[in-house]
Amino acid sequence: MALNKFAVSDASASGFDTSGADVISSVWRTVRARLRDELGGALYSQEIARLRVRLSESGAVIIVAPSTFNRDWVEDHAGARIRGIWAETDPALREIYLLAEGQEEPQPAVAPRAAKVEARETVAKPATTSAPAREEPRFTFDTFRVGPANEVAAAAARTMVSAPTPPFNPVFFYGDYGVGKTHLMHAVASAVEQNQPGRKALYLTAEEFLSGFVTAMKARDTIAFKEAIRNVDYLLIDDVHFIAGKPKTEDEFLHTIAALIAENKQVVLASHRPPAELPMGDERLRSLLTGGLSCPLSKPDLDLRRQILDCKIAQAKGHYPVLDVPESVRDFLAARITSSARELEGVLNNVICRTALLGLPVTMDAVTSALRDLSLSSEKRLTVDEIQKAVANHFGVTAADICSKRRTQSVVRPRHVAMYLSKTLTTRSLPDIGRRFGGRDHSTVIHAVNKVTSMIEAGDPLAQDVDALVRGLRGL
Structure with missing residues (x-):
């Protein structure tokens, strides 16, 4: 796993003190809050909540994962996002390293607190180009x-x-x-x-x-x-x-x-x-x-989910050689987790933490307990994209129209309904929903939600459209 380095723009000329631990803690709270909204509570609790952050003597930000397995998952699935949010929030020049517990901090090639940087280095190499050879490469x-x-x-x-x-x-x-x-x-x-x-x-x-x-x-x-x-x-x-x-x-x-x-x-x-x-x-x-x-690329079918799960288990055995997942458990997980390969991997990681890390066998009881704690119900988990497409089809417009800048009534009403359903049927945050509707501000989403709510409460015919869309999206 490469140690991707990311320098954040310098603000020393402003006189703002950016070197203290208080600043690091404040930025880290912002990063975690954004990740919780974007990843959802289950993956956040399992993968992100366990991370710790500290400021090294060299001035770099060190994000510490409890294990190499956790570090690799975070780097692969959220590393770029963490660095992106940090760059937006922290005005100081810093290098950011994601390390496993006990891993030594790499020595920076140049002093990170040197003279003011005129332009930030943003072109990071892909992780696979500089990573040392590993027996189980993840993304090949x-x-x-x-x-x-x-x-x-x-x-x-x-x-x-x-x-x-x-x-x-x-x-x-x-x-x-x-x-x-x-x-x-x-x-x-x-x-x-x-x-x-x-x-x-x-x-x-x-x-x-x-x-x-x-x-x-x-x-x-x-x-x-x-x-x-x-x-x-x-x-x-x-x-x-x-x-x-x-x-x-x-x-x-x-x-x-x-x-x-x-x-x-x-x-x-x-x-x-x-x-x-x-x-x-x-x-x-x-x-x-x-x-x-x-x-x-669409959601994997049962056979493909089983193939993916077998591959993830084989990769995990590189970290936990004693890991043994029975065929019945594999079949159950592949049939049970239908949304994406990413969520399937997240559930597997949680199962491993409850079993292999504690020297316990992987049993059906452990799996069902993990699913229950992750609050994974059989109800379909909707995405903003699915809602936009369903609303577009219902009102006879396109998804591109809904996300466009057009303000005609034939587009505004479907857009408001799509924003309302995105807020009520998904766990996405208001800013995230706004971004998915053509980069709009969260206040626009609030206005749309309030508008549709008022119309529904007033008995407007729009309520019938909303009800039909909800039933269709939930497969009722």
Whole structure:
């Protein structure tokens, strides 16, 4: 596992004291609160709540996980998000390391409290490019299980890393959270580094691209940023929906990927929805994205969930050799956890903590107890994307319309209903819901919720639409 380093912009010139433990504690509370909203209470309690934070003598922020297993999960699933939130919240220049208990802090290449930094280094290497070799690599083609839900995307990924020139450009992976988009992108980066000496792959989240561009503009030094991004053979950017609706960033993003495509370099993108449904303000960007190959990834079926579970158990045995999960338990978990591979892995981690870590056997009682404590009911867990699509179909508009800036009554009413249902049927926070509706503010969501609530209480015919949508979304 690579120790990804992330420097946060300097604020020493402002006179604000950013060196104390109180600041670190305050920022960490903000980070944890955001992660709780975004990951949900179950995964938060299991993976994030156990982390501790401290400030090292060198001035770096050290986030300590109780085990290597926990550290690896957090780095893979939330590492970029932690660093992104920290960068938004902490005004000081810091390096951030995620370590396992007992692991020594790496020595920084340069003094982190040196002179004022003009531009922040934001182009982080993909974890797979600098990680030491491990017996059970997590995000590679070998550990990516293929089924009807992802076979097109998997085939496209393998093709692009073996072809001398890009067969499709750009390649766009899309699907709900936890279906394997990030895994597949890291697998591409890993395969390039291992099998194509001299060629460079760069994986970034959209937040890293966005924050890097904003910082470069503030420092009036966008040339270095552009060179760092464009001087690669494979550029992989995850969660590109976060770029939509930000005109200046959209423009830079358009020119970046257009330049790479013109130079016959491979561009790989991922989002929770297809490019045609992204609320892009720049139609040139939408046209460029839709002109490539769009590959869907959907929720895994029972057979694929069982394959994924077997793979995760094999990986876990590298940390816990005595781990033995009976076939009956595997079948039960694969049938019981239907939402995503990510949640399936989270439940497995919880089961391991209750059994293997304590030297106890994995039994059905331990599994049912873990499910009960995680509050996983059989009721379908809805996503904002599913709600947007259902509302769009019901009112005869598109999901892109709902997330657009249009203010006609034919769009505003469905948008308000979709926001209302997102607030009442999911655990997403108001700011998160706003971001998923074209980057709107949380106050807009509050207004929509209050508006729909008032109409329902007043006996407006809209109440019948809302009731029909709720029953349809819940499969009633």
